[in-house]
Amino acid sequence: MFTRHYKVWPKDLPKTMTLPKTSLSTNLEISALRYPDHNAIIFYDAPMTYRRLLEEVESMAGYLQSKGVKKGDRVLLYMQNSPQYVIAYYAILRADAVVIPVNPMNRAAELEHYISDTGATVCMAGQELAEHIVPMVGQSHLEEVIVASYNTYIDPETDLALPAEVAAPAWSKALPGVVSWEDAMAKAIKPTPHTAQPEDLAVIPYSSGTTGAPKGCMHTHRSVMATAMHRVFWNLSTQDGVQLATLPFFHVTGMTGSMNGPILCGSTSVIMTRWERTTAAKLIERYQVTGWTNIVTMAVDFLSNPDIGNYDLSSLNMIGGGGAAMPVAVAEKLKRMTGLDYIEGYGLSETMAATHINPGENPKPQCLGIPVFDVDSRIIDVDTLEEKGPGETGEIVSCGPQVTLGYWNRPADTEAAFVEIDGKRFFRTGDLAYYDEDGYFFMVDRVKRMINASGFKVWPSEVEGLMYRHPDIHEVCIISSPDPKRGETVKACIVLTPEADGKVTEADMIGWCKEQMAAYKVPTIVEFVEALPKSPTGKLMWRTLQEEEWKANG
Structure with missing residues (x-):
């Protein structure tokens, strides 16, 4: 077990974490039971309580089951950030099915691959994306598309600048194999009892690879639960926290940090469908946002706003993310403005977000961080698999509760992605890095062609x-x-x-x-x-x- 980082481990946290023997769907049920009138979501000034969120999840889960979706079936989720995304995600889980998050930027050829690879018969899509997926109904496995219009969930009195897809009039087309979100919800069908267990599949995010077509990373309720819990405890999040959700939910970092984590602890997510730096600043001030997980380019744009000094950002107590190393000059500007260090982390679709995060009290700049709870990470020689020491460059390999089972329908790729060390199964990340004397990991290059x-x-x-x-x-x-x-x-x-x-x-x-x-x-x-x-x-x-x-x- 790699333990070099224990000397800088956050003093208020245990080094190991016992995970619940429940499903992700149960997290929502528990938070709705504990905090029924607490806001789970704020969407362009429109609040949604945990009670209402659970009720809508139950109704949509019942509808999915009425359309033949059963335990283990894969359901495509092809939307941008919105209350409907959260409802759809948890409805699929509540129906004992598996979420297939689809990048909203994907188009015809990519969608064909998702449908054929997963065998999905149902897709839940945003109305601005419907034109790309609806023509595929009846052409393969796909039988029905449930179309959501984001504007039905906003506050009509909001003074915030709305993205075009949020401001657009609601979907009103009548097409074979297509049903509107409202019509599906109006059925108010009660779902059968929830039976998913921690080891059942929950989410299959797709990760592109060097062999061409994207590969599905099989994640169980347990592996997704792991990163949600890790994030909540690492950031000392509570039910009174408020997260600004700007990273897309289809991506594992946004999914974990801005949706699954907040639902686990019963806090509030302030959701943006599209990034817009002035709107983000207004929301932070208006709703006293305490945490914001983003990518570096987003943080850079936010701080480049010439009017940023006009907004009260004092409620923030955590800003962090990844995607690329944070430029030192930008990190220093953030520190001057907010008093906060930018907390960088590292993870992959195969690890359902972070395996490494910088400790809040001792972050290092342009650093991946240290292995989090129960994660054993090593640096090995790419060819000989020999383990490397401090300061020596090699491939990051990780073993932990959040690591994927493997790739969907790709046994050969799965076998090639893992290596056994000390009797444990380690995932080969394909990223070249080194660690220092304190156990902090630093990116060097990429083994894979990316x-x-x-x-x-x-x-x-x-x-x-x-x-x-x-x-x-x-x-x-x-x-x-x-x-x-x-x-x-x-x-x-x-x-x-x-x-x-x-x-x-x-x-x-x-x-x-x-x-x-x-x-x-x-x-x-x-x-x-x-x-x-x-x-x-x-x-x-x-x-x-x-x-x-x-x-x-x-």
């Missing part, structure tokens, strides 16, 4: 796989290119077919990509080349292109 664009992980092989659907592409290689705002951006090096050579433009290709994939994956730079470099064995030498790109533009 592009980090403003904190969004873009896997070149996945983008290549999607682009090969274009009839005019003969070969394509995706690399990163330096970008002053995003850090890295996506570049496509393309060899066109002879028939298309000279007839297809860079703009044509980018436009096509925007229809096929999430916006952050779309190449912002397209270069048509005569040939791609290859090794004597015919293997694409992507690293050569990568190095040339950064040498020329870095």
Whole structure:
């Protein structure tokens, strides 16, 4: 067991944590029983109590079961942050089914993969996303889409600037296989008794990988419970805390820090559908927000607001997140303005958010943190698997209660992702790092071929796989290119077919990509080349292109 970090362990916390033998759904039931009139959610000035949240979850769970959803079935959740997202998530769990969180940026090709890979028959979608998923009803496993309109849950008197998708009129189209959120809720069907146990599957977030198509990370109620409890206790959260929810709930960090954690302890989440720095500042002041989990680019934008000094931010007692290292200058500005250190952490979809967090009393800048409760993390040699010592770079491997069981329907990938050390099963993160004498971990590089664009992980092989659907592409290689705002951006090096050579433009290709994939994956730079470099064995030498790109533009 790695224990070097115990010398800096938070003095008020135990080093191990006993997890409840209950499901995630039970957390909501308990908080509603304890704090029925306490606000679970505030959505653009509209409050929702724990009593009402539980009632709506029960009704939607009953509806799902009436449509044939049974224990272990997978249900797609394709929405942006909203009360309906929280209701849908917990309704799926209450129905003993499994949540498949889908990135709202995903489009046709990606949605097809989610449906075919999970066998989902039902999708719960935001109305602004319905056009992408509704055409797939009846074309595969998908039988029904439940469409939610966010504006039915806002306070109509709010003075806050509303995102377009929140302000939009409610869905009113009558289409086969489509039902509105309100019509489904109006059925008021009582669900059967909840039977899910800690070891049953609860959530399968998808993590893209070097083999191309995204892989589903199988998480049980126990593994999701672990990170929710870890976050609550690490931050000393109570039922009177108020969290600003700006990270997307489909992402494990937002899911844990801004939804599951607050519901576990009975606190309040102030939900934003879209990031907007002035609205965030108003909400912090208006609702005396105490905690805010974000990504570094969000914090940077927030602090860059020239009017930020006009807002009272004194209620905040925790700001932190990850996605990329926090620039020292920005961290210093945050400290001057709020008196708070930016608390960085580290985790993956495979670990349902954090395995490492900086201790609040002793954080280190640009640091992943220390292993949290019951997490055993090591640094090993990528090839020999030999364990490394302090200051030596190698791959992070982690063993803990929050680690995935493996990848959905991918036994070979699952086997390759784990290694046995000291009789324990460790997950291979693919990230290169080292730890110092105090047990703090620091990122160095990535073993896997991945592009980090403003904190969004873009896997070149996945983008290549999607682009090969274009009839005019003969070969394509995706690399990163330096970008002053995003850090890295996506570049496509393309060899066109002879028939298309000279007839297809860079703009044509980018436009096509925007229809096929999430916006952050779309190449912002397209270069048509005569040939791609290859090794004597015919293997694409992507690293050569990568190095040339950064040498020329870095």
